[in-house]
Amino acid sequence: MTNDIEIELCCFLWAHEGEALSLSAYEDRVLALVPAHGGEVIRRAVSDGSNGRPHEVQLYRFPNQTALDAYLADPARLALANDRDQAIARTELFPVSLR
Structure with a gap:
């Protein structure tokens, strides 16, 4: 990937047993950081996680790899690693x- 290409991503997330609400609360916090890095959360979908399905599915985009890397390295995001x-x-x- 070159740095000038827009990046569109899908993310599937599964919660630990009994932690679906904590998963969503964590994602609320970290996804709020996306716009500060030029990214956009396009859609979030939540399921009950039954039958092995993910508890949450997300679609988002970043203008380039540098923006995505900056989001992933954001100190506010990294500070929530234990919650994650x-x-x-x-x-x-x-x-x-x-x-």
């Missing part, structure tokens, strides 16, 4: 093309 570890069992993040 307590709430989130598994994450799958992958690039997509939004239409």
Whole structure:
């Protein structure tokens, strides 16, 4: 990926047993940081997580890799790592093309 290409991502998140509300609360906090890095949360969808489905699905975009890297390295986001570890069992993040 070159730095001038817009990045569109999908993220699947699974909560630890009994932590679905904590997962959403954590995501509320960290996703609020996305716009400060030029990114946009396009959509969040929440499920009950039954039958192995993710508890939350997110779509977002960043203008380039530098912006995404800055979000991932944001000290406010990193300070919440313990909250993340307590709430989130598994994450799958992958690039997509939004239409």
